Amino acid sequence: MNNTIETILNHRSIRSFTDQLLSSEEIHTLVESAQAASTSSYVQAYSIIGVSDQDKKRELSVLAGNQPYVEHNGHLFVFCADLYRHKALAEQKGEDITELLENTEMFMVSIIDAALAAQNMSIAAESMGLGICYIGGIRNELDKVTKVLETPDHVLPLFGLVVGHPANTSGKKPRLPKQAVYHENVYDSSEENFRKNMNEYDQTISNYYKERTNGQRVETWSDQILQFMKQKPRTYLNQYVKDKGFNKQ
Template sequence: MNEVITTILNHRSIRHFEDKALTAEQIRTILACAQAASTSSFIQAYSIIGVKDKEKKQKLAELAGNQGYVEKNGHFFIFCADLYRHSLIADHLKKDITPSIESTEKFMVALIDAALAAQNAAIAAESMGLGICYIGGIRNQLEEVKKLLKTPERVIPLFGIAVGYPEKTTDKKPRLPLEHVYHEEEYQQSQETALKQLKVYDEVISSYYQERTGGKRKDQWTEQMAAMLEKQTRMYMKEFIQNNKMNLK
């Protein structure tokens, strides 16, 4: 097993960081790795916003649901779906690309490009001995986030990544069984098999929480997911995206 694989398999979310900023060289290296990710048709439909300002990070933490690690970290990166530059290109070259960049397909391309770049950045940071935590909470109040970051139309902040020197490392959280995630030749649709696999996973997760909390928690994953998904959250998203001239068709 090489160092890259070891780094990937050792991933866990870090939510407590030392009060130590990343260096300019570390930031540029992480960004270079992000840009080295694959991109659909070379469209590069994403942008990354780095936040150092303490007041701005504090405000982002509030907007993300008062998550302290959004404020207290070595550097905060925000990954955005970005088709703004492409609209500038079209205006400059007098081309009509509106039907294309307002399609669901190009919106999906922007999301995928941003996610690929972000995961490259995350692995790069972890390979440098840093810890990371993805922050989806910035989508709680996207209108306010856009105002704070001054993003134009066709740019959607998707998620953040808090990066820094780990102050405290948590245990690695067990993932779903491989046979539940990986299918060969075609999707395996046996409900009986799937439910058996989930039952085994519930036992693994319950044991994980009991050990981690000294018996205070014994959540099962299926119960956790059902309870979470029963709540309707961020239901404004479709209208918000349409108002920002993305994914209209």
Template sequence: MNEVIETILNHRSIRSFKDKALSAEQVQAIVESAQAASTSSFIQAYTIIGVTDPVKKAELAQVAGNQPYVENTGHLFVFCADLHRHDIIAEMQEVDLTEPLESTEKFMVACIDAALAAQNASIAAESMGLGICYIGGIRNSLDKVREVLNIPSRVIPLFGLTVGYPDRITDKKPRLPFNNIYHENGYQADPEEFKAQLEQYDETVSNYYLERTKGAREDTWTGQMAAMLGAKSRMYMKDFVQKQGLNKR
């Protein structure tokens, strides 16, 4: 096993950071690492917004559910699916790109490009000894995020990424069993085998919480998922995405 794999396997979300900003060199290295990620057909359909203004960070922390580590972090990045620059390309090249830019396929390309870039950025940051945490909570109110960050049409803020010097390192959460994630030569969909794997995983997760909280919690993963998915959060998303001129065809 090499150092890159060790860094990847050692990942855990950090939600408590020291009061120390990232240097300009660190920010540039993280963003350039993000840009080195694969991108579908060289389309590069994403933008990264660094948020350093204390007022803007406080507003985004409030949107994200009053999470203090959104505001109190070394650096806050916001990753966006972005086809706005491709509208500019249409003007420059004097072509009509409306249909492809509004297609579900190009929306998926933009989301995938942004996610690939973000994961490169995360690994780069962790390789420097920094900690990270993805912030999906900014999607609680994308109208507010659009206002705070001056987001134009054909751009969707997907998630934040807090990066900083860890103040407290948490235990690593156990992942799903290997065979539940990795299937060879086709999807292995035997429901009884799936249930057996998930029951085993529930026991692992429950033990993790019991140990981490000294007996205060014993959640199962399937119980968490049933409760979370049943809450029907952010159901406005389709309307927002289409209002931004994406995923309309």
């Protein structure tokens, strides 16, 4: 196993950082790494907003559900789907491509582009000994987030990524059994396999929590997923992304 794969397999989200800020050079390397990712048809349909202003970090931390590590970290990056450049370029040439930018394909492309770039940044950061955590919580109240970051229409903040020097480490959470995620040639939707995989995984997760909490926490993955889904996550987004010019047709 080489160093890179070791870094990848050793991933765990870090939610507590020392006060040490990233240097400009580190930020530069991370952004350069993000930009090196593949991009669909060369569109590069994303932007990254680096947030160093402590007031803005505090505001975003509250909006993301009072997560202190959104405020206290080495640097906060916000990854955005971005079709603003494409629209502006077209306008310069007297073309109106708004209708195309608004379609679901371009919504998907811009999300995928942003995520590929973000994961490159994550791996680069971890290879430098830094810790990372994705912040989906910024999607709680995107209307306020877009005000803090002054993003125009056709730019949609998707998630944050906090990076910093780990203050303490965390456990590596077990993933679904490989055979539940990896299918050969066709998607295996047989109920028997499904139940077998889920039972095995529920047992793994229950044991994982039991061991780490002296038996205080025993819930399974199924329990967690159902609990999460019952919170009706962010139902306003369907309309919100349309208002910002994405996913309309």
